Amino acid sequence: MRELPLKSASRRTRLAPSPTGALHLGNARTFMINWAIARQYDWSIVLRIEDLDHPRVKPATIDLTRTDLEWLGIDWDDEVALQSSDLSACHQALVTLGETGRIYPCNYSRSEVEAAQSAPHEGGDLCYPSHLRPESAGIPTSAPDPNSTWRILVEDREIEVVDQFAGQHIFNLAQSPGDFPIWTNRGPAYQLAVMVDDARQGITDVIRGDDLLPSAARQEFICEALDLPIPDWWHLPLVRGSDGLRLAKRHGDTRLSSFREAGIEADRIIGLLATWSGITSKPAPMDAATFRDALSVRSIPRTDCTLQQEELKWLAD
Ligand code: GLU
Numbered sequence: 001m002r003e004l005p006l007k008s009a010s011r012r013t014r015l016a017p018s019p020t021g022a023l024h025l026g027n028a029r030t031f032m033i034n035w036a037i038a039r040q041y042d043w044s045i046v047l048r049i050e051d052l053d054h055p056r057v058k059p060a061t062i063d064l065t066r067t068d069l070e071w072l073g074i075d076w077d078d079e080v081a082l083q084s085s086d087l088s089a090c091h092q093a094l095v096t097l098g099e100t101g102r103i104y105p106c107n108y109s110r111s112e113v114e115a116a117q118s119a120p121h122e123g124g125d126l127c128y129p130s131h132l133r134p135e136s137a138g139i140p141t142s143a144p145d146p147n148s149t150w151r152i153l154v155e156d157r158e159i160e161v162v163d164q165f166a167g168q169h170i171f172n173l174a175q176s177p178g179d180f181p182i183w184t185n186r187g188p189a190y191q192l193a194v195m196v197d198d199a200r201q202g203i204t205d206v207i208r209g210d211d212l213l214p215s216a217a218r219q220e221f222i223c224e225a226l227d228l229p230i231p232d233w234w235h236l237p238l239v240r241g242s243d244g245l246r247l248a249k250r251h252g253d254t255r256l257s258s259f260r261e262a263g264i265e266a267d268r269i270i271g272l273l274a275t276w277s278g279i280t281s282k283p284a285p286m287d288a289a290t291f292r293d294a295l296s297v298r299s300i301p302r303t304d305c306t307l308q309q310e311e312l313k314w315l316a317d
Pocket of ligand 1: 016017018050194207208212
C-alpha cells in the first residue's frame with residue numbers, strides 16, 4: 001500500500017459503472033460513499049464507463065447512469081472516460097504478456113472446461129484445471145492474436161490483498177479461479193482492462209463492493225505481470241435483499257430512475273443511503289453535501305445491510 005496521507009490532492013479514485021442496467025440503491029450507496037470519501041480527502045475522481053462487457057452492455061444506460069449520478073449530487077473531474085474508446089493500452093498489455101510468456105491461447109468452451117474439472121467448485125465458479133494448459137504455455141509469443149481467448153498462467157502461491165476497509169485477505173489463484181481469461185475474441189476481459197485503465201488514469205484508490213474482493217487478487221497478479229502500480233483497495237459490504245442475496249431486480253424495482261420518475265426527491269434516497277452508511281440511525285432527507293461532510297469511514301457498517309420493506313415505504317411517503 002502507498003504511504004500517502006489519506007488527505008492528498010495526489011490521490012485519485014474512479015467511479016466505474018458498467019452500463020448493463022440502471023443504477024439501483026445498492027450501486028448508489030457504493031458510489032455515494034466513494035464520492036464522499038474522495039471529496040473529504042481532496043482526491044480527484046474519474047467517471048469511467050466500463051462498456052466492454054459487450055453482450056450485456058445496454059448503450060441507453062450510459063446516459064442514464066450519468067443522469068442518476070448527477071441527480072444524487074455526485075460530481076467528478078475531467079471528461080467522462082468511455083472504456084471502449086481507446087483500447088490501445090490493452091492491446092499493448094496483451095503483447096507484453098505474450099512476449100513475457102505469461103499467457104497462452106485457449107480454445108476450450110465453457111462446457112469443456114466444466115467437464116474437465118475434477119470436482120464441482122465452491123460457489124459454482126469454474127476453476128480452470130491446470131492440466132488443460134497446453135505444452136506451449138510459458139513460451140513467449142510475439143504478436144498474440146487478439147481474436148483468440150488468452151489465459152494468464154497463474155502461480156500456486158498466496159496473494160495477500162490488504163484492504164483499507166476489509167482488512168487482510170489471502171487468495172491462491174491456482175485454487176480459484178485457475179488460469180483466467182484476460183482476453184477473449186470480443187477483446188480485453190474485465191480483469192485486464194480495469195487494471196490497465198486504472199494505471200493509465202493514475203488511479204491510486206479503488207472503492208467498490210466487496211463482491212469484487214477476489215478480483216483484487218487477480219488484478220494484483222496482473223499488475224505484477226505488467227509492472228503496474230497496485231492501487232489501495234477499499235471493498236465495502238453490499239446491500240442485500242431480505243433473502244440475503246445481493247440487491248437485484250428480484251427484490252423489486254429499486255432503480256434510481258424509477259424513484260425519480262415517481263417524483264421521489266434525491267434527498268430521500270440520500271437519506272436512506274445515510275442510514276446504510278453509518279451516518280444516521282433512522283432515514284431523514286439529506287442532501288449530498290451533508291452526506292459528504294457527515295460520512296466517517298470508521299462508522300461505515302462492516303457487514304452487509306439489508307433493504308427493509310419499511311425503508312421502501314418511507315421513500316414513497
Ligand atoms: N464495472 C464494474 C461493475 O460495475 C466495477 C469494476 C471495478 O470497480 O473494478 O461491477
